[in-house]
Amino acid sequence: MSITKEVTRPVFPFTAIVGQEEMKLALILNVIDPKIGGVMIMGDRGTGKSTTIRAIADLLPQIEVVEDDIFNSHISDFELMSDSVREKVQNGENVNTAWINVPMVDLPLGATEDRVCGTIDIEKALTEGIKTFEAGLLAKANRGILYVDEVNLLDDHLVDVLLDSAASGWNTVEREGISVRHPARFVLVGSGNPEEGELRPQLLDRFGMHAEIRTVKEPTLRVQIVEQRSKFDSDPYVCLREYKEQQDQLKMRISDAQTLLQNVVIDYDLRVKISEVCGKLDVDGLRGDIVTNRAAKAFAAYNSKNQVEVDDIKKVITLCLRHRLRKDPLETIDSGTKVNLVVNEVFGE
Structure with missing residues (x-):
C-alpha cells in the first residue's frame, strides 16, 4: 500500500473565520451527512464565502482511494467505486490504494456540459472497440466538494445536471449508443449574490440548505476579521500553527459525528x-x-x-x-x- 502526500498552498484555517455561523454550520452538517443535499450560500460580495468553503475542504481528514483511479474510488464501498474497480475487487485482484486530501473542485462559470460530465471518445470506440472516457469535473469531485461560485449566473441546464448527480450519486454519459456510468457523490456548494439575480424556485428547492450571510456591521468584529486576514497573508504558517489545536479538535469532532x-x-x-x-x-x-x-x-x-x-x-x-x-x-x-x-x-x- 502506498501513501501519497500532496503539497498545496496554505489555506486559511476554518476555525479562524470570524462570524458567519450560519454558513459554517450548514457546511459542517453537509460534510457530516452529504445526503442532506448541499448548501446554497447567498450573501453580499466580500463576505468570505469562497474562503470558508475552501477552509472546510482543507479541514477534512484524508480519504483512502484506489491508486491511479480517476474517480477517487472507495476500496470497499460499491456505491463509491467505478465499474472497472468493482470488477477487480469482485475477481479478487490486488488493488493498491493511496491517501489524498478531500477533493475540492471549482466549477468555472463558462464550463460546457462535456467539461462537467466528461466525454466518450466515439472515434476510438468505433475504430478500436475501446470505451475511452475522458473524466469531467463530476468524476474529479467524487467523495469531495463541488463548489459553484455565482451559481445564479450558471446555465439552468447545467444546474439541473449538477443537482441530478448530487441527488443520485451517479453520473451517466451517453454518446451514440455508448454509455459510461460512474459514481459522483459530492457535497454541492453554490454561492451567489442576490443582487445578480435569484435562482428559479424549483432549482433552489433542490439544495438541501440555504444560508444567508450579511456583511458584518460591528466595528470591532470588522477589525478582528481584517487583522486575521492580514496576519495570515503576511505569514500563513504562523497562523496555521496558532490554530492547529482548534483545527484538530474540529476535525476529530466531525469524524466522530460521521461515525455516530x-x-x-x-x-x-x-x-x-x-x-x-x-x-x-x-x-x-x-x-x-x-x-x-x-x-x-x-x-x-x-x-x-x-x-x-x-x-x-x-x-x-x-x-x-x-x-x-x-x-x-x-x-x-x-x-x-x-x-x-x-x-x-x-x-x-
Missing part, C-alpha cells in the same frame, strides 16, 4: 411536528421534511448525542426551509423570520 450518525434516532412525535411546520408554511413536496430530519440528526451527532432533541431541530430548521417558501411580494417579514414564528408556534417557546 447512523445510530442517531429521532422520535416519531418530533417527526410529526417537523411535518406540521412544513404543512403550515405551505412547503411544496416532501423534500423540506426529509432534509430537516437529516440535518437534525447530523446536528445531534455533531454534539455527540444519539437522540434528536427539540433544540437540535430549532437550530437547523430555518436553514432547511427558508428557501422553500412561496415568494409573496407583499410579505413584510423575511422567510427566515416566518419559519421561526411557525416553529415556535408548533414546538412552543
